[in-house]
Amino acid sequence: MNMHQLPTPYEAPLSQLWKGRTTAPELGVQYWYQQVQLLDLEKESETDVVPHVALLGYACDEGVRRNKGRVGAAQGPNAIRKQLARLAFHHDSLRISDYGNLLCADGNLEACQKALSILTEQLLTQGSFPIVLGGGHDVAYGHFVGIHNALQQKGNSRIGIINFDAHFDLRPVENQPHSGTPFNQILSEYGSTTEYFALGIQQPANTQELFAIAKEKEVNYLFNDVCENINYELVTSKLHAFIERNDALYLTIDLDGFSSAYAPGVSAPSPMGFSPAFAFKMLNFLMQTQKVIAVDIAELNPRYDRDQSTAILAARIVDAVVGGV
Numbered sequence: 599m600n601m602h603q604l605p606t607p608y609e610a611p612l613s614q615l616w617k618g619r620t621t622a623p624e625l626g627v628q629y630w631y632q633q634v635q636l637l638d639l640e641k642e643s644e645t646d647v648v649p650h651v652a653l654l655g656y657a658c659d660e661g662v663r664r665n666k667g668r669v670g671a672a673q674g675p676n677a678i679r680k681q682l683a684r685l686a687f688h689h690d691s692l693r694i695s696d697y698g699n700l701l702c703a704d705g706n707l708e709a710c711q712k713a714l715s716i717l718t719e720q721l722l723t724q725g726s727f728p729i730v731l732g733g734g735h736d737v738a739y740g741h742f743v744g745i746h747n748a749l750q751q752k753g754n755s756r757i758g759i760i761n762f763d764a765h766f767d768l769r770p771v772e773n774q775p776h777s778g779t780p781f782n783q784i785l786s787e788y789g790s791t792t793e794y795f796a797l798g799i800q801q802p803a804n805t806q807e808l809f810a811i812a813k814e815k816e817v818n819y820l821f822n823d824v825c826e827n828i829n830y831e832l833v834t835s836k837l838h839a840f841i842e843r844n845d846a847l848y849l850t851i852d853l854d855g856f857s858s859a860y861a862p863g864v865s866a867p868s869p870m871g872f873s874p875a876f877a878f879k880m881l882n883f884l885m886q887t888q889k890v891i892a893v894d895i896a897e898l899n900p901r902y903d904r905d906q907s908t909a910i911l912a913a914r915i916v917d918a919v920v921g922g923v
Contacts (some may be wrong), residue, residue: 599744604667604700604716605709609657609866610638611696612849627690630917631683631812635695639717645878650692651920652726653679655699656714659865660707661736664771664776667865674898674912675699675731679912681906689920695726700797707775718744722891723751727923729916735767738780741894746788746849758793758844759784760837760884763852764800764822764868768811777865777897785815795840797833797880798822798855798872822855834883839919847889851877851915852896853908854905861911863903874911878918885922 616631627633635649655675664668679696700717702710713728718741721728730741742759749755760780761767768785769778781794795818812819818840824832841847854864857871884890895912903909 604713606706606713607703608639608702608720609699609701611636611698612676615676616683618684618694619703627687630685630687633687633694634683635693637695637697639697646695649695649726651694651923652721652728653694653696653731654714654728655720655731656710656733656737656740657699658702658703658707658710658732658736660702660710661732661775661777662865662897664707664774665778665818667777667806668899668902670895670899670901671732671734671865672702674733677898677900677903677906677909678731678895678912678916681909682916685691685913685917691896692920692923694920699766707736711736711743712742715743715747718892719747722748728892729919730892731897732894732896733894734777734853735763735850735852736775736777736780737894737896738767739775741850741892742780742784742788742848745846745858745892749846752912754791755845756791756793756843758795758840758847759850760847761794761796761850762798762880763796763855764798764866764871765809765852765854766796766799766804766812766817766819768808768815768817769819782811787817793818793840793844795819798825800868800870803868807897822870822872825876828873828876828879830879831882841887841889844889846891847884847887848882848883849890850896851894853912856911861908863899863901863908864897865899866897867902874914877915881915881918882922885919890922891906
């Protein structure tokens with residue numbers, strides 16, 4: 599991969615995050631920390647082996663700050679890694695690499711998004727499955743642009759975005775983009791080949807203006823009460839046609855879509871979200887379609903986490919996604 603002229607600072611992966619229980623060597627790989635290869639993008643000689651799964655951190659919460667949220671999500675990627683390292687590993691045939699973090703310098707959110715789009719395009723082009731660890735939900739814009747650019751090289755493919763979230767994140771860009779604008783930006787710029795489905799929308803968390811924008815942009819969505827009740831048949835029936843219409847799927851998981859009973863450590867917590875039981879059932883369904891090509895996790899804020907429960911939830915999401923690759 600080419601690190602030259604990335605428009606934002608880069609942090610190599612940290613070995614101290616990948617620690618866990620010691621096991622007998624003859625047992626082979628038992629935990630995630632024993633399987634993940636750390637790749638420093640500034641040392642090109644280390645990047646010859648193409649991993650099946652590529653972990654990349656988006657250590658940026660400038661978009662949350664601009665959106666008047668609780669900052670702290672810049673520490674999210676490393677908090678996820680620390681918990682992921684300790685999970686038992688059951689994906690023996692997969693090569694997994696940690697590519698470190700993109701950093702946001704001097705509040706330059708746009709540069710961080712640009713760098714993410716560049717690396718995402720390179721990861722997909724080389725044949726890897728990107729899992730981006732956020733970071734604010736503005737991660738979605740940079741991630742999507744990279745996905746779009748990679749697919750354009752193979753012909754004009756339709757991309758379906760599935761967002762697990764309490765919020766539409768369809769706010770218009772007034773002065774600067776932020777964590778509440780990514781899907782408005784995406785649909786405004788790439789709407790002719792892109793479709794958007796939001797799962798877990800909470801009516802009190804979205805204004806009438808946002809519902810009007812969702813209608814104008816033909817956004818598909820299901821309210822949280824459907825998700826909270828784990829109405830699997832209804833959700834999958836709504837998703838089937840969406841999946842069929844699109845050539846590739848991009849999943850983005852905003853942890854504030856979960857009830858704060860499960861995910862207290864987020865930028866915008868709510869007790870009214872969906873449960874892990876719903877999310878993991880849906881992740882399993884979506885990964886089985888074999889159309890998912892990239893995933894990100896947004897809005898983990900370790901500053902407000904309780905017993906690392908939100909970081910553990912995020913790590914378990916990564917593990918579940920990798921199980922379906």
